[in-house]
Amino acid sequence: MNIRNTITIDGTPVPFQDGDTIMDAATRAGIYIPHLCHNPEFKPHGSCKLCTVNVNGRNCSACTFPAADGQQVLNSTEELNATRRTITQMLFVEGNHFCPSCEKSGNCQLQGVAYFLNMLDPHFPLFYPERETDSSHPDILLDRDRCILCELCVRASREIDGKNVFGLSGRGIHTHLVVNADSGLLKDTDLTPADKAAQVCPVGAIIVKRHGFESPIGARQFDQQNVSEWSLSWEPAAMGDEHG
Amino acid sequence: MAEKIKVATTSLAGCFGCHMSFLDIDERILELAQVAEFDRSPLTDIKHCSAAVDIGLVEGGLCNAENVHTLREFRKSCKILVAVGACAINGGIPALRNRVPLEECLAESYLHGVGVENPQIPSDPELPLLLNKVRPIHEVVKVDYFLPGCPPSADVFWKFLTDLTSGHEPSLPYPLVHYD
Amino acid sequence: MTISDADQAWLSAVVANHGRHATRLLQILRDVQDHFRHIPRPVMQLLAEQLGVPLAQVQGVTEFYSFLSTQPQGRYHLQLSDSISDHMLGSRALGTYLCDKLGVADGETRADGRVSFAYTSCSGLCDQGPAGLVNGWWLPKLDRSRIDRISALVEADVPLSQWPQDLFSARDNVRRPGLLLSNPVASGSALKWSLMRGLASTLDEVDKSGLRGRGGAGFQTSWKWRFCFEGPEETAVCPVEKGERMERYVVCNADEGEPGTFKDRVLLNSHAHQVFEGMTLCAGIVGAKQGFLYLRGEYLALRAKLEAVLAERRRLNLLGVGILGREGFDFDIEIHMGAGAYICGEESALIESLEGKRGTPRNRPPYPVTHGYLGRPTVVNNVETFVAAAAIALKGGVWFASHGTEKSKGSKILSICGDCARPGIYEYDFGVSIAQILKDCGAANTFGVQVGGPSGVFIGEQEFERRLGFEDLATGGSFMIFDKTRDVLEIVRNFTHFFAHESCGFCTPCRVGTSLLRNAMDKLCAGHGAAGDLVEIGNLGQFVRAASHCGLGQTAANPLLATLERFPELYQSRLKSISFEPGFDLDGELSTARRMTGRDDAHAHLEQESV
Numbered sequence A: 001m002n003i004r005n006t007i008t009i010d011g012t013p014v015p016f017q018d019g020d021t022i023m024d025a026a027t028r029a030g031i032y033i034p035h036l037c038h039n040p041e042f043k044p045h046g047s048c049k050l051c052t053v054n055v056n057g058r059n060c061s062a063c064t065f066p067a068a069d070g071q072q073v074l075n076s077t078e079e080l081n082a083t084r085r086t087i088t089q090m091l092f093v094e095g096n097h098f099c100p101s102c103e104k105s106g107n108c109q110l111q112g113v114a115y116f117l118n119m120l121d122p123h124f125p126l127f128y129p130e131r132e133t134d135s136s137h138p139d140i141l142l143d144r145d146r147c148i149l150c151e152l153c154v155r156a157s158r159e160i161d162g163k164n165v166f167g168l169s170g171r172g173i174h175t176h177l178v179v180n181a182d183s184g185l186l187k188d189t190d191l192t193p194a195d196k197a198a199q200v201c202p203v204g205a206i207i208v209k210r211h212g213f214e215s216p217i218g219a220r221q222f223d224q225q226n227v228s229e230w231s232l233s234w235e236p237a238a239m240g241d242e243h244g
Numbered sequence B: 001m002a003e004k005i006k007v008a009t010t011s012l013a014g015c016f017g018c019h020m021s022f023l024d025i026d027e028r029i030l031e032l033a034q035v036a037e038f039d040r041s042p043l044t045d046i047k048h049c050s051a052a053v054d055i056g057l058v059e060g061g062l063c064n065a066e067n068v069h070t071l072r073e074f075r076k077s078c079k080i081l082v083a084v085g086a087c088a089i090n091g092g093i094p095a096l097r098n099r100v101p102l103e104e105c106l107a108e109s110y111l112h113g114v115g116v117e118n119p120q121i122p123s124d125p126e127l128p129l130l131l132n133k134v135r136p137i138h139e140v141v142k143v144d145y146f147l148p149g150c151p152p153s154a155d156v157f158w159k160f161l162t163d164l165t166s167g168h169e170p171s172l173p174y175p176l177v178h179y180d
Numbered sequence C: 001m002t003i004s005d006a007d008q009a010w011l012s013a014v015v016a017n018h019g020r021h022a023t024r025l026l027q028i029l030r031d032v033q034d035h036f037r038h039i040p041r042p043v044m045q046l047l048a049e050q051l052g053v054p055l056a057q058v059q060g061v062t063e064f065y066s067f068l069s070t071q072p073q074g075r076y077h078l079q080l081s082d083s084i085s086d087h088m089l090g091s092r093a094l095g096t097y098l099c100d101k102l103g104v105a106d107g108e109t110r111a112d113g114r115v116s117f118a119y120t121s122c123s124g125l126c127d128q129g130p131a132g133l134v135n136g137w138w139l140p141k142l143d144r145s146r147i148d149r150i151s152a153l154v155e156a157d158v159p160l161s162q163w164p165q166d167l168f169s170a171r172d173n174v175r176r177p178g179l180l181l182s183n184p185v186a187s188g189s190a191l192k193w194s195l196m197r198g199l200a201s202t203l204d205e206v207d208k209s210g211l212r213g214r215g216g217a218g219f220q221t222s223w224k225w226r227f228c229f230e231g232p233e234e235t236a237v238c239p240v241e242k243g244e245r246m247e248r249y250v251v252c253n254a255d256e257g258e259p260g261t262f263k264d265r266v267l268l269n270s271h272a273h274q275v276f277e278g279m280t281l282c283a284g285i286v287g288a289k290q291g292f293l294y295l296r297g298e299y300l301a302l303r304a305k306l307e308a309v310l311a312e313r314r315r316l317n318l319l320g321v322g323i324l325g326r327e328g329f330d331f332d333i334e335i336h337m338g339a340g341a342y343i344c345g346e347e348s349a350l351i352e353s354l355e356g357k358r359g360t361p362r363n364r365p366p367y368p369v370t371h372g373y374l375g376r377p378t379v380v381n382n383v384e385t386f387v388a389a390a391a392i393a394l395k396g397g398v399w400f401a402s403h404g405t406e407k408s409k410g411s412k413i414l415s416i417c418g419d420c421a422r423p424g425i426y427e428y429d430f431g432v433s434i435a436q437i438l439k440d441c442g443a444a445n446t447f448g449v450q451v452g453g454p455s456g457v458f459i460g461e462q463e464f465e466r467r468l469g470f471e472d473l474a475t476g477g478s479f480m481i482f483d484k485t486r487d488v489l490e491i492v493r494n495f496t497h498f499f500a501h502e503s504c505g506f507c508t509p510c511r512v513g514t515s516l517l518r519n520a521m522d523k524l525c526a527g528h529g530a531a532g533d534l535v536e537i538g539n540l541g542q543f544v545r546a547a548s549h550c551g552l553g554q555t556a557a558n559p560l561l562a563t564l565e566r567f568p569e570l571y572q573s574r575l576k577s578i579s580f581e582p583g584f585d586l587d588g589e590l591s592t593a594r595r596m597t598g599r600d601d602a603h604a605h606l607e608q609e610s611v
């Protein structure tokens, strides 16, 4: 192994290429680091903080932090997973996540990550936000109460679809997704179900209509594999074609 | 034989689905009956908890004043209080009404809704008043354990109770963790 | 609302004035807010078209900054500072008085559209509070009689330009000038001397001086300038000219949003030449042609004066093309205004804001010094850092380094407010003890001091022998004094509200965590805390500190954690003897049902605690 370009993750030597983040190196090596706002098809974002790892004693976001020779990275520790569980709980209480009534249940990465982290309760008081739901589009539903503000749809629409359908607005706890139309409604955009932006949402915030609950319980994404197996099943191959 | 563990159960703002799922432990209930007995529960029709219940299983969230009183009785009487199912844990389906002001909910149901005759909001003091919002139980009392699922599968109940009765710290392995 | 032809023409002129650059979006929106008293949706659409940016971006920027509003504000928009020092001077009672007087509600606009009212984060006048703003202009030293006068002016619809000047005039309150304030640099003198001696040796002097950034983080200034000079072009060697070079930028951080900090206000008011001189020296050293002063929205009152100083410097050939006759030394400075966002003091968020975007901190590395404004190498320094650099350029690094301590050379300018006889500006050599400072400003019966503002540390009586400096108590300049009559929990509660309000919302731990902390402090202070809450709030604080993306989240729990560690008994004494209590008003939760059923019997109520 080339000693020059190597980091260790939980003690295992992991090679990396120039320009790799810690997440890139890990994914290539088949090591799962929990993540939500990261998707190897897009430029890293660094907002959810689920990928928090410890690099030489400091907390960093694996998806944005450049790999550098000799880094000692801690990933799968009880402490880091506790931090990640807390982050996941925060995402749950900040929105309205009633999985039993959600079309995405079973295929949802937030849920998948929560299972992976053995999150059994939301821990915090719930916020029960009342964000606007946009059901104006004939084929696509936007349920903002489930949005985790990962901006994947924003990035996908801008970088792949070339449409700029989405953006973030507001500040702090009032941050929310907005639609780029005079009316602010999806029906007045050129978003189609075939767009990357309509498909990339890791949770049930952007839903293609009439496809909910298609696969029966037991046959859904995370009934079959856990989120780490699922990630590693496609992400290493997708790393080549990062956009933007 | 050692004294049996007392288990109490209740359904607050829930659908009894969790109770049904509990009963899905099927014949294992006989094994359970060897070490545990039911106290207050819809299964026994005992109306109030006895003084020292070991395990209280609470299905459903809080949607009205009566739910709050029942929950408090459980907390007072039970050494270990368990939030069972999505509704107890985050409000669940009943909490979907949180997006609609209670005012509108009541008006729609009792005043202006389709097919409403003799419109008036029931005000009999026997009826519990509704809370503005449906809440999970951990916001009102301290909860010791959570069993997610809508409902949690029979295996979840089984794993949890056998852990407890055999003196292990209860835990749910990956395949048993589900929110739906 | 539709936009009249006249307004459309006005808007086009404004956009043209700003060169149609998308980087000017925030500046344009400030003009729009001023003109329409809000940002009308149709204007957002026009701006999106004219600047070639998505409407969602215009909306996203508008809704990020507190001073921009999508709902019409009154023609007189009154704000009161919610800083703890203003609270202590009775600002909340004054706010109520003002609202009653004018018949306006907090956060709302009066029906006739004339006046609106809101609380706002620290307005930078903590030494002369309670302070407020009217349409962004300072209103220091408010009291009932001033509010009466203001109300009368509003009701009589007197234009702001005709309001008596004494209502607006803020004082410098320099109480103790030290190394920098008593050795002001005459405009142009440091530049002339540096050009004579060579800019390279000026960088050496800055290096020798040991100057570290005055904005809080304390990064060595000479290194920052050298890294910027070198930039990402790996071939560069300092400070020799290279062939093809990227643009470089010099940014002065005058966001000064940390509650209790107002020393940059005074430096800009009375030493602006020296600030700009420092920036120009830096530009000469790193090879920048363009500079920016990022001035917080609350300092609108300083703007005209600063523009005049810039104009004078252009006239004196201290800015512009061929500065002081030196061919190729071209540099100018533009003022960018903020619009009510503390996070824009964080250097990478500041740069985003300069580019006309939402003030969200970037991922680092890369750092601004190599990838800053428009992705180009950029120096961001605090106002005071540039003031010190100009003095060092003239008087030498040794002069500066002979003051202060081993690791903290020179002096620090403090903004002192709170419980003391003489709030204002104090400059000390580093190494001074807290006790000394307290004595000088006439503080008595002191319980504790918040050093460095809410993001700093709260120290108690036992620690007053500690010293100012990077090795012990670092500070960006805020120094808030609390005497023994104050309620520490209320202070902490005020700070947690500040952070929750100012969190940019980018990362989960801070976005959600600061709101949870705020709610938890509200619960404690309202007397509903139970034993479990203390453990919970401590854990939450530790988590937010460790998991947040930027300095805001990483420090948001400081006031809580510092006081919890030092005064656990104060927290304990506020707890109920029960182990658990709901964090919301349980009986209040029945209010709607009670009202609609007309019931008030015993069963129609719930006790807050019972277990």
Ligand SMILES: Cc1cc2nc3c(=O)[nH]c(=O)nc-3n(C[C@H](O)[C@H](O)[C@H](O)COP(=O)(O)O)c2cc1C
Residues within 6 Å of the ligand: C212, C213, C214, C215, C216, C217, C218, C219, C253, C254, C255, C256, C257, C258, C342, C343, C344, C345, C346, C347, C348, C380, C381, C382, C383, C385, C550, C551, C552
């Ligand atoms: C939330 C936050 C707010 C900040 N506000 C300011 C500020 O108002 N003024 C300032 O000079 N630095 C502020 N900083 C520090 C800047 O990021 C940066 O370190 C500083 O401007 C560098 O200048 P210096 O090296 O001269 O100190 C802030 C940092 C954070 C995290």
Ligand code: SF4
Residues within 6 Å of the ligand: A096, A097, A098, A099, A100, A102, A103, A104, A105, A106, A108, A109, A110, A111, A146, A203, A204, A205, B179
């Ligand atoms: S988005 Fe995911 S976590 Fe949220 S309700 Fe749907 S399935 Fe559950």
Ligand code: SF4
Residues within 6 Å of the ligand: A146, A147, A148, A149, A150, A151, A152, A153, A154, A177, A200, A201, A202, A203, A205, A206
């Ligand atoms: S809608 Fe989905 S993809 Fe878009 S920001 Fe929200 S969670 Fe992310």
Ligand code: SF4
Residues within 6 Å of the ligand: C343, C360, C361, C502, C503, C504, C505, C506, C507, C508, C510, C511, C548, C549, C550, C551, C552, C553, C554
């Ligand atoms: S820590 Fe707070 S202010 Fe900083 S990026 Fe995160 S949300 Fe924004």
Ligand code: FES
Residues within 6 Å of the ligand: A034, A035, A036, A037, A038, A045, A046, A047, A048, A049, A050, A051, A052, A061, A062, A063, A064
């Ligand atoms: S995956 Fe890295 S911050 Fe979201």
